Amino acid sequence: MNSDKLYSKCPRVGLVSLGCSKNAVDSEILLGELKSRGFEIVNDAAQAEIIIVNTCGFIESAKTDSIDTILDMAQYKTAGSCKLLVVTGCLSQRYGDELARELPEVDVFNGVKNYPALAERLAEICGVKPAPESANAAACCGIPKRLLTTPSYRAYLRIADGCDNRCTYCAIPLIRGGRVSTPMETLLAEAEQLAKSGVTELTVIAQDTSAYGIDLYGKPMLRELLEKLTEIEGLHWVRVLYAYPNTVTEELVDAMYRNPKICNYIDIPIQHISAHMLRDMNRHGSAEHIREITDYIRRSAPGFILRTTVMLGFPGETEADFDELMHFMAEHPFDRVGAFTYSAEDGTPAASMPNAVDAETAEQRLDRLMRQQMKISLELNRARIGTVVEALVDGADEEFLFCRSYAEAADVDGIIKVPHCGNPVPAGSYVSIKITGADYYDLCGELVPSL
Incomplete structure (x- = not known):
């Protein structure tokens, strides 16, 4: 276990966070717990005495990336200062016993919860004595201690963990369990704390943000939460990702559109539009609702940015299903689209479904859809020129300068590139930009002098 090894008085910890923004929040919580116990957080893995890999296990490519990263970090046991290699996160939660057999290089495995307990365990292994103030540094009112890995002016607010949707292809409920919403008062306190620390852009996330609060309050409460978040002094933008389509309502869209602090932007992963596919995926809601809500947004909220995710090659997907999706995406254009091919996940109903789509066909469909989407994105971006x-x-x-407007979410969307003529503006500043050019994903602009 390496307990016989000598560590610095303030052991140096490096953390590699893989996967989604929800996983990044877990990483921030763990780093906050470690820092509060006296560990030193470093960015250079070669200098770290303890290396932590927070893994992703969502699809096969993510699993492979996680394993490769673990093996890369293990090299620092001989080529660097690493004395303890820790693996946590979704892959470890799901395959911990198997990983322990296959990866003897790893000293500690942890799942997706109990980060304070993991930090305490690492403190015991390294002989770190708690600082006198650590008792008072415990999470107050349920607010997690987080060390932000994002720039200081933006942060994610995870409003729930786990998911109740039980899509047949998805292992998230097997890994993280059912949806557990965080009480609204706790979220507001956390958001206020983030705003006081300098955060001005808050991105609301969960496995299913639009279902927030059903387990606590008996009904979706995202709209009410967003409105209360905008009352917090210092927050300038509030953005929403991962909104499941069946609980995106006209009332939610209206509330977002009329509130100047809520970005006119929503991420609604539809996955497919074929009723046959949606049924086999166990996607709640209907193709008709997806059509209705996207039509409503385009009709009632001009300039509102729509992002989605779609899956190609799900078992049983026919050429007719794919053609229906292509037609829908052309007739109901999304500004931003992420697409991926189906990956069979252990323990999910879809993994044993018949009529698998071969990988070559799935990749061809992915390529065709994204080539169509590039043209749509270019057309929509060009429509912004002059604004x-x-x-x-x-x-x-x-x-x-590399900038984003309300229409570009950090990490997943494009940027606006603006010449600064030798007078760069500090990161975290808000500026006015006139859009002067566009390509498929990014925009060009020029600074508009403030009056």
């Missing part, structure tokens, strides 16, 4: 938008500066190089 003036408020934008958040994310960074700069010697020539350009």
Whole structure:
């Protein structure tokens, strides 16, 4: 277990976080717990005495990436300062026993919960004595201690963990369990704490954000939560990702559209539009509702940005199903689209379904859909040329500012590139930009002088 090894008084910890933004929040909680116990957090894995890999296990490619990263980090046991290799997260939760047999390089395995307990265990292994103030540093009112891995001006707010939807292809409920919403008062307190620390852009996330609160309050409460978040001083933008279509309502859209602090942007992963596919995927709601809500947004909320995710090659997907999806995406254009091919996950109903689609066909469909979407995205981006938008500066190089408006979510969407003429604006600043050019994913612009 390496308990016989000597560690620094403040052991150096490096963490590699893989996967989605929900996983990133777990990483931030663990880092916060470790820092509060006296560990030093470092960015260079070669300097770390303890290396933690927070894994993703959502689809096969993510599992492979997680294993490769673990093996890469294990090399620092001989090539660096690493004395303890820790693996946590979704892959470890699901396959912990198997990983322990196959990866003797790993000293500690942990799942997706109990991060305070993991931090305490690591403190015991490393002989770290708790600081006198650590008793008072415990999470207050259920607010997790987080060390942000995002830039200081933006953060994610995870409003629930787990999922009740039970889509036949998805292992998330097997890994994280059913949906557990965080009480609204706790979320508001956490958001206020983040705002006081300098966060101005808050991105609301969960496995299913639009179902927030059903388990606590008996009905979806995302709209009420968003409205209360916008009352917090210091928050400038509130953004919503991962909204399951069946609980996205006209009332929710209206509330978002009329509130100047809520970005006119929503991520609604539809996965498919064929009724046959939606039924076999066990996607709640209907193709008709997807059509109705997207039509309503386009009709009632001009400029509202729609993002979605679709899956190609699900078992039983016919050419007719795919053609229906292509036609829908052309007739109901989304501004942003993420697409991936089906991956059979152990223990899910879809893994044993007949009529598997071969990988070559699935990849061809993915390619065809994304080529169509590139044309749609380019057309929608070009329609923005000449408009003036408020934008958040994310960074700069010697020539350009790299910015995002309400229409671009961090990490998943494109950017607006703006020449700064030798006068770079600090990251985290809000500026006015006139859009002057567009390509498939990114935009160009110029600064508009403030009056």
